[in-house]
Amino acid sequence: MTFETGQARGNQIGLLDGLMTNRAMRRYSDEPVADEDIWTCLEAAVQAPSGGNIQPYQFVVVQDPELRAGLAGIYRRGWARYEVAIAPGEFPNDSARDAWERNNRATVHLAENLEHVPVIVLLLMPTIDMTVHDEEGPMPVGPTHASVYPAIQNFMLAARSLGLGTALTTLHRIYEDDVRSLLGIPERYEVLALLPLGHPTGKWGVAPRYRGAERITSWDAFGEKRTP
Ligand SMILES: Cc1cc2nc3c(=O)[nH]c(=O)nc-3n(C[C@H](O)[C@H](O)[C@H](O)COP(=O)(O)O)c2cc1C
Known part of the structure; x- marks a missing residue:
């Protein structure tokens, strides 16, 4: 299957084309993002499913340059520690090395x-437990995160439809307290995700996935495979 990328500015793009060609965008121009577009992404985000429709999240949209610089400093500190900890020793082959280096x-x-x-958009999640209990005990119908990530994905797909890039990032969480104090975020919220939002300079396209749908899908019983 091939998918349209709608590369030209202002092109309308179908839902499937948009989501198939969306990817983590990490290079942006400094062109501003219209508030109207930010609102469209936020409105798309709140249309996502959440357990009991309770929407356990809030957003903080950061445009102020000093605050962005503060967030960037916190993110960089987390990244500096993380990148040392995950640096791969060796690669199975050259193409794996190339792919890692490109991404890195x-x-x-x-x-x-x-x-x-x-x-920079932050997704806040209150530290609540959504587990319901009865006399038989807890009913583990899903952690709170499960009701937040769909909103994040909706936000990112709405951005994609407007020709805006995003990337779901979490390295700021290594120093989450500093993020909270920079922006006055109450302690009861986790700063679950940090999304840069801007006009990307990279190209959209279908990103490589090493575990294709066929490989990780069973039909009727675990381990029963089919080919598409
Ligand atoms: C939970 C989560 C945390 C992530 N954290 C970061 C991050 O801190 N920094 C970053 O650059 N990318 C981060 N990513 C982006 C992933 O690296 C990216 O989605 C993955 O490599 C696939 O990218 P692609 O769609 O462009 O192939 C994160 C993604 C997820 C789902």
Whole structure:
């Protein structure tokens, strides 16, 4: 199957084309993002499913340059620690090395330039337990996160439809207390995700996935495979 990328500015793109060609965008121009577009993404986010429709999340949209610089500094500190801890020793082959290095260059670029991305959106999740109990005990119908990530994905897909790039990032969480104190976020919220939002300079396209749908899907019983 091939998918449209709608590369030209202002092109309308179908839902499936948009989501199939969406990917983590880590390089952005400094062109501002219209508030109207931010609102469209936020409105798309709140249309996502959540357990009991309770929407256990809030957003903080950060446009102020000093605050963006503050967030970028916190993110960079987390990234500097993390990248040392996960640095791969060796690769199975050259193409695996190339793919890792390509991805790593983009990751480094984002860490070094986050303050220049025009908008940074934070997703806050209250530390609540959504588990319901009865006399038989707890009914584990899903952690609170499960009601937040769909909103994050909706936000990112709405951005994609507007020709805006995002990347779901979490390295700021290593120093989450500093994020909370920079922006006055109450302690009861986790700062679940940090999304840069801007006009990407990279190209959309179907991103490589090493575990394709066929490989990780069973039909009727675990381990029963089919080919598409
Ligand atoms: C829970 C989660 C945390 C992530 N954290 C970061 C991050 O801190 N920094 C970053 O650059 N990318 C982060 N990513 C993005 C992933 O690296 C990216 O989605 C993955 O490599 C696939 O990218 P692609 O769609 O462009 O192939 C995160 C993704 C998820 C789902």
